[in-house]
Amino acid sequence: MPQAGIWFLVMTLFCLTFYACSRQITSKNSVNNREETMVKHPPFEADSAMKFAIKQVSFGPRIPNSEAQKKCADYLKKQLEAYAPLVQIQEFTASRWDGVRLKGYNIIASFNLDQPERILLAAHWDSRPYADNDPNPDNHKKPIDGANDGASGVAVLMEAARVFYQKNPAIGVDIIFFDLEDSGCPSWAKESQNQDSQEEYTWCLGSQYWAENPHIPAYNAKYGILLDMVGVFNPYFTKEATSMYYASDIMNKVWNTASILGYGSVFSDQRSGGMIDDHLFINKITGIPMIDIIHYQDSDGHGFFKHWHTVNDNLENLSPQSMKIVGEVILNTIYNEKI
Numbered sequence: 001m002p003q004a005g006i007w008f009l010v011m012t013l014f015c016l017t018f019y020a021c022s023r024q025i026t027s028k029n030s031v032n033n034r035e036e037t038m039v040k041h042p043p044f045e046a047d048s049a050m051k052f053a054i055k056q057v058s059f060g061p062r063i064p065n066s067e068a069q070k071k072c073a074d075y076l077k078k079q080l081e082a083y084a085p086l087v088q089i090q091e092f093t094a095s096r097w098d099g100v101r102l103k104g105y106n107i108i109a110s111f112n113l114d115q116p117e118r119i120l121l122a123a124h125w126d127s128r129p130y131a132d133n134d135p136n137p138d139n140h141k142k143p144i145d146g147a148n149d150g151a152s153g154v155a156v157l158m159e160a161a162r163v164f165y166q167k168n169p170a171i172g173v174d175i176i177f178f179d180l181e182d183s184g185c186p187s188w189a190k191e192s193q194n195q196d197s198q199e200e201y202t203w204c205l206g207s208q209y210w211a212e213n214p215h216i217p218a219y220n221a222k223y224g225i226l227l228d229m230v231g232v233f234n235p236y237f238t239k240e241a242t243s244m245y246y247a248s249d250i251m252n253k254v255w256n257t258a259s260i261l262g263y264g265s266v267f268s269d270q271r272s273g274g275m276i277d278d279h280l281f282i283n284k285i286t287g288i289p290m291i292d293i294i295h296y297q298d299s300d301g302h303g304f305f306k307h308w309h310t311v312n313d314n315l316e317n318l319s320p321q322s323m324k325i326v327g328e329v330i331l332n333t334i335y336n337e338k339i
Helices: 001-037 046-058 068-080 147-166 187-193 196-202 205-212 241-260 278-286 320-335
Strands: 086-095 101-111 116-125 172-178 221-228 238-240 267-272 290-293
Touching: 046 068, 046 221, 046 320, 068 086, 068 101, 068 147, 068 205, 086 205, 101 147, 101 205, 116 205, 116 278, 116 320, 147 172, 147 221, 147 320, 172 205, 205 278, 205 320, 221 241, 221 320, 238 241, 238 290, 241 267, 241 278, 241 320, 278 290, 290 320
Parallel strands: 116 172, 116 221, 221 290, 238 267
Antiparallel strands: 086 101, 101 172
16 A cells, blocks of 8 residues: 555544544533533432331231231331321222232322422332242242332332432422232132233232322322332343333433433333333323333343242342432432423
8 A cells, every 4th residue: 555545544543533532522521411410419328228128028028918018008108207298098999810809008198299290109019929930839829028029119219208308309299109019810820710811900909099099189290100120130121112102201201311320221222012010000091101110131031030929039139229220310300300
């Protein structure tokens, strides 16, 4: 190659490298600038969230019609009353997949009561009565601790309530802990009960009841965010199909906030199938656009975390750092919401 050609090639490579580096710096600065302009709020404390999870699990499996259920409901109500100006218990009964009547308690805490524009945050606080996904068949009829599947989402929102107590967001917020979410028809009973066609309605009994009987007549919210199974180690949250169908703009808003905070690898743009979860019935019945932040990863075999619906969904497999990631995304979304 002639010397002039070599010189041209060197200069071209230099320019391309400089351009790429300058783009990277500009992009990084842009993210930092956006983060700096976000509304500041009191910090989300991972250790505090973990304590809320530990306390829930300490009561034992929080299954319907049990002493643990009643004790945990009393604890959640009392703890929320320390943070929120208004806390309500919505008592109800619902039929289980086999016709057994269950007692349920939806627990509702409201902040910034004078603000008509509101956001709904939710999680389920009960645990599954059946470890029907456990590798040991002897465990299939045993209840689970539900440290991740239930307690983690509640723990994040309890910590959020503590933060709201320190500094009210501009917008109104309602936190609902739904009961009887995880009492759906177990795998070992589906065939005998012929439940396939109506199985989705055997789940999420608390949210179904609340959607038909909101704590405030004609209640409405700008949007809702549901948390489920958010405390797994190495969390991975996909853009779940039901959320994208009903509330894609909300999901994109929350995922964009996660990206600004540096959690883009946790809140993935990957699409996943629709979940039977509390948000399904909120969307269908109330029309409030609600998304689901839920761990989902195909490598786990069934899509959920390794210990899903097994006796090993316990505190040993719960990550306070994962709960902090979700909590920071939620708080930054709420505090930066325009009214």
